[in-house]
Every structure is written in structure tokens, then in C-alpha cells.
Amino acid sequence: MRTTNPNSPHIRGRRARIGSAAFGAAALVVAGLGTAAHASADTAATSHKVSAQAVAAQVAKAHVHYEKACGATPKKGYAACDALRVTGGTTAFMEKQAALKGIAPRTVKPNAASDSPTGYGPSDIQSAYGLTSAASSNGSGETVAIVDAYDDPNAEADLATYRSQYGLPACTSDSGCFTKVSQTGSTTSLPSADSGWAGEESLDLDMVSATCPNCNILLVEAKSATTANLGTAVNEAVKLGAKFVSNSYGGAESSSDTTYDSRYYNHPGVAITASAGDSAYGAEYPAASKYVTAVGGTALKTSSNSRGWTESVWHTSSTEGTGSGCSANDAKPSWQTDSGCSKRMIADVSAVADPATGVSVYDSYGSDGTGWNTYGGTSASSPIIASVYALAGTPGSSDYPAQYPYNAAGTSALNDVTSGSNGSCSTSYFCTAGPGYDGPTGWGTPQGTSAFGAS
Template identity: 30%
Template sequence: MRCYGRARSSLFRREGSMNTSISARALKSVGLSALSLLILPVAAYASTAMPAPATLDIAPNIIVASIAGHAKGQPPSSSDCIAAITFACYSPSDMANQYDFMPEYAAHHDGAGQTIVIFDSFGSPTIRQDLATFDSAYGLPAPPSFMIYQPEGNVVLNYDNLPSPVGIHNKNISNELGWAYETTLDVEWAHAMAPGANIALVVVPVAETQGVQGLQNIENAEAWALAHHIGNIWSNSFGTAEQAFHTPTTIRNLNELYHAAAQQGVSVFVASGDFGVANPDKQGRLFPFPTVPFPTSSPDVISVGGTEIPIPQPALTTYNPETVWSEFGFLGTGGGYSTVFGEPGYQVSAAIPDASSARGLPDVAYNSAVVGLFIIYESFDPRFNPDWVEVAGTSAAAPQWAAIDAIANQADGPLGFLNPRLYQIYTNGSYGAAFHDITVGDNSASGITGYSAAVGWDPATGLGTPDVHQLVVALSATSP
């Protein structure tokens, strides 16, 4: 997920071989103001470096690591990753087994007839060929339609046509590269889990900065997509702490778009954040109390939190128990209670634990942890050769939940804004089958005490993670 703010850390590289559990070609920060992704390209060097909290108080560094022992041009196996860096790296089939997608695929429910709309700054100049490479490696079909829109004006990239390899980039180039990684993750994994769905990528030529610059461009693009009926399933991976905005009224005004979208039957899936309850102000200083970002705090979106599969697995063949995502003392799932929005009716009806009568989040969760990374393919970064890359964060969770919604809409008919139906499931007998209730862990981070998982809904993992097949069955019995 991208957080608005200014990143202070700079790019650096460490090369060579060392006796360590981390195998990395480089540890680099892309310097963007928003990226909550850990990115590990597959190559051949090693480094002891891990991001230090001091460089990650605003946005996490992007870690570029090497995974040796896999066939050139092919994605590494999870066993390759475990051997090289001790962390697993999971494929689309692993996630399909973990979350029970397979019965839906067998019923030919793959998102056909639906459109997933992804919103990003800048996009990626190589996304079409990178998606084709990703699909070929994993035996996926091309999406029926893949459209790219630029309603706020043409994107001009500062790193296009730079010599390769290149050295340290300026802030603008680093920011653009970070968004290219985000775009690649969003597109490849939304498509991976709903391969029959259409993909629409909507990009703007400006990056967000603490809700002051760029957010209005994104919202303009979203308003354009809503007016032009581009699709009714949206995926967003950006946000900033509610307290970083000028006033609560500013947030409420911005939320009018999401309220209008929900009223028109659009489900907007938004990553809940990757720093637990610790979020920065405009100067990059952490608020000394638990905070949640907007727009994931909106009652008109589906907030998607993160979990972890604690023991890295060579392959996932069935469901593996999960805990709240919380790693390294500063990374973890966003979650908590809004200071701007009151508790929405669907949460009131479900009687979620909420002493403050505020909007609680996240609504749902999905694997997001470094211990269980996702693999993407990229060829846009001029600093490195085209290769397979590993990423983590709730940025990976939101597009995959959008894919689940595409499958459910195909199977059950138009479902509209999904949250009321999800909380109906929580109150009936199908909850235990449709969701994996996460009851272990908390989202404390950077010395700020967070929220613990508990039986039922909680402000760390929401309703839990999906059993996709059982969720589709349960949704068929709900009403708007």
C-alpha cells in the first residue's frame, strides 16, 4: 500500500556473499512517498541488509534480493526462496489452494463477464508484456480485455529510455519506479486469481503526497471511471493517516466519491496499510497514538487487512492457519477505528465490538507478509535486468480480494457494494465456513500498541480471510 508522505531514505546497494539468512542482490529504497512493498528480484548476490526502522518511519524501503537456484527466465519456487532467504514465495496456485478457489474454477467461475478497475499513479510502460510473461510462466490465459486509461492526461515517465544499469535516481524517478512496481503487482495478481475477468488500468500523471497533491487527480480519475461505467469492482492501494489531512471535513468531502460509488453498486477494495497502527504526519513523524488511513477508513469501501502464514511452506496444498500480519517491529496490517466516520449500519447490525461507535477496520484480510511473499515479473526498471520479483504488503491483498468479488459476481449475479452482505454472513450460520477467523496476534508497530485478534470480527483482521468457495455459496443467500 502507498502512504502519502515524503520518504527520507536514499537508494543504496550492497553486493557480495555473506553468511546470512538473507540473500539479496541489493537493498534499495525507491524513495517514493507511498510504497509499502518489499520487492525481491531474482538474481545472484547476497546481503545482510534489512531495512532499519529509522529509514522506514515514513514508507518502507523496497528490498531487492536475489534467489539463486531457479531456472533462468522461470519464477523461483517457494523452495528456492526458502533456501535462499528463509521466506516462502507463493504462486497463484498456492493462493488458490490456501483460500479454496479451486471449486469455483472447476465450476468455470473465474470472473468472466466482470471488470476489475485498478487505479495507480504513472503505471508501468511494460505492463502488457510483463503480464504476458507472467501468464505464460503460470499457465494463465490472457485477460479477455486489458484496457489502459489516462483520463487526467498522458503520463510521461522520466526513467523511460535511460541507459541500463543506471545509478541513483532523483526523487521523481524513484517515485515513478515505485508506482510501476505497484501497478505490476495489482495487474498481475488481480488477473492471476480471476483470470476470466477484464482488467482496466486507470493511471494519472501525478503521485499522491499526504492528500495535498495527487489524491484529487486519483479521485478525478475514479469519478471519470464511475461516470463512464468502466467496471463495478475497484482496487486501490494508497492512503494516508486521517490526522494528516487538514480537517475531518476534508476527508468527508473526499469520501463523497466513494459514497456515490457504493450507492451505484461499486465495491472498492482498499489496502488497510502496512505499518500496523503507526502512521506518519506530513513531515514523516509518527503519530504517537493508533491511527488508520483514509480511504480505507471510509465506510463506503471494503478495507483489506493482512495476515501471515507463520511457517514458510514449500507449497500450499490446503489451508494453513494464519495469524495477524506483524513483522520486524514496524511492518504489519493496518487496522483500528476511524476518528472521522461513525459506525456504519452494517457494522451496527452485526454488533461488532466497538466501544467508540466508530467505523472499524479492516473488513476482511488476506496473506500479506514478508514470510510469505508474492511473485511478480517486471522489465521496466533500468537498474536491473528483467526478472522475477517478490513483493509483500496489503497492496497484494486488495487486488486479490477484488478478484474474489469478480468470481462471486459471476457466480451469484450482481452483488453491489459488498460490505452489507459480508456482515450479513457474519451474523448467520455460514460465517464459520465462509471465513477463517484469525484469533492470534496483534498489529502493534513502532512502539505503538495496536489491537489484538479475537474470536469473530476484530480491528486487526476484520472478519478474517476467505474460504472462497464457501464465501460464494454464502453470498448467494444474502440480500443487498
């Protein structure tokens, strides 16, 4: 996934999609193994040996498909195209797996979707992050805001389908649980609809539902995907009372970022999360803002260990994986003390993002297929972390909640992710996981809520 200048009208959403053709997922679900049936990105058939050059060629071919589908400057309807793993053709992951197995990759059509979920659901997310008890009892009265661009006219109906599928309590506008507004706060004068961003909005709403079923949800739709409009939508979310705001978008850093910081993201007493990016190693904004919690991404897999899960850095290829890195512009917050980066370091914490171990999402308006899809990307991890903050309770009125995980650093409140990398870098921890803090996963993933609440 590429990044763009944040002044561009094409700042990107962060979701990533495998779709209904994820390797092996459907068969395993039919066999009764539940929604957590996923292809393993690092499991290949041993009976077929393919050279590294051949695999690299297949991966490059996948990106050719991608470029043809999206173009350098996506047209309307593809505003979030860079956040899609599939808009046509195949994914890099699928190409690589097919090459390793000596078979032709299966092509996924843009309208490919499933009649039933094939990714992780609420019980999986809550289990993986020690949230089962908190999710059942916490969150009432808290509002998690989702900021995206353009309108998804089916957002409420699709949210209802997701929650019904998993037995979650209804969350509707009639009950006051769900509210959709424009960046000016209007419930009637909404932006133009856009199928490219609809899947992004569905992913964000579904991840809040999965993580904090008792939370209210506020969807704020910016009129276009510019930093100014998305930032205005953040301000509106806070104005309307949200104490938790998730941003699943980002773009290249610029010299204007410190101005954007003070104008849009400096909200003491509000937990603001931002996706680290899906383009592998490299810093992006607004994740680079010192006022937000920058959220990286992992590959999440079931395990026979005591936790029942294992995680590693999400990295599919040289251009697909969680973002991380040392900001070129933003000052380092006082609570961040890593010595290799003199400015803001990304990320702070992380959660599942690899589409090969992705989450189920229901979307009936997306450009890449209607129905159940399996998504990933740091668009999944950002709303998950925002919702964990909500489960932990209202932040202190003068606090910057991005500091909270640092207060719990090195404790059992966080799962330390110690394996994997998202690229090559001269300072190892910028792109490679290890014990303690690292760029791709920060201090790790939630193990309960105690690392995300005021002490």
C-alpha cells in the first residue's frame, strides 16, 4: 500500500482485505473449527520448492494487478483503494503461497464476498486480548468515535447484521447507541456516498462492536479525505463528547504536521488512536502525532500455549505490512524514552492487522464486494485499541492517554511481541520486534485493560 501527501484529497484508509477466497478458511469453518480458521502466512507446502527469485516475481506480479486495479491517483469510488488487499486479481500473499505450492493462484474478483463469516469474531478478539470479562461488564455510557471520509449509507444496517450474527446487543440510532453525523455534526446533511470508503467504515464499526459491545458508537464522516476535513471530523467527535476517537487513515509526513497536531489532534482527556499504516516500514501521519496512540499491527494465531494465542509482526511483502519508524517532524513526547529516535517513534502498541489472520466484517455497500469479507490492516488494530481504552474507563481530564501503556511497560498487562520485522532499517528496533519496546508493535498488545486506563 502506498502513502500520499496528507494535503492530497486521497489520504488513505487503512483496511486490507483477503475476501472469501482466503486459503483454507472456508473448509476449516465447515469442519466446525469456528470463525478463527485462517491461512498461515508462514506455512508452505514442503513438497514444492520454489526459488526466492520465483517467489519475488510472483509477489511483483501481484502488485502489477494491484496498480492496474487502482491507478496512481484513484478515482472516486477507489478513495481507499490503497487500503485494499484485493480490488481485482490476487494478493501478494496469495501469489507467494501459490508459488511455494507450485500451483496457479486463485483470482479473487472485486465483488467476491461470502455468505458467512470466515475471519475472527468478537469472542476471538476478546479471548486473544484478555477482554472477555471486561467486554461483558464495561463500556456502558462510553462513546467510541470513528472518523472516516464520505458516507456509507448502509452503515447502520450493516452494523446491525454484524451484531446480530454474533449475538451482540442491538446498537441503533433509535436507541441512541449509534449516531452518524457529518464533520459539522449534521445528521441529515451528510457527505456524498463512496463505496471505496464504505468497507473501511464497516470494518471500524465492527471492530468497536467486537471489542466493546456495550459502548455507544459515533461515526463522523468527513466530506473528503483530506487532512483538514478528517481533522475537522476529529474535532467534531470530541465536541460531541467522545472520549475515544479512532482514525484508520494516514499519509506521508509533511512539514505541516506540527500545525495539524495543535489544530486537530491535541485533545487532553481523550484517547485518540491512529493507524501506523499498511505499507510496511516507514513513518506516517497522523500516527506520528505526539498526541495520539500510534497503533501497529500483528499476525494473530491460535496456539497451545497458556495464552492460547501467539503474535508476530505483520509483514506480507516489502510494501505490505504494519508501519513503523522515526518521525522526521514531530517532537518526541516526554513519556517516550527510546534512545535511537530523537523525535516521535511509531508505534506505541499494536493489535491484529494481518489479513491472513484477519477479522470478519459485514459490508453491503463496498466497492470490493458485498456481504462477509475478511479484512486486516491497521484499520482493524486502531479501533480495537480505541475500544480497549473505552473498556478501561474515561481518561483523566488533563491526561494524554497515549502515555498509559508506557506506564505499564514491561508488565503482564501487555503481551510483548518479540518476533518478526516489517522491513530493513539501520536501527534494528525501528523495524524488528524484540523483547521490550520496538517500532512495529510498540510495547505489545493488550492483555486486559489495565495498561489503557488512568492509574
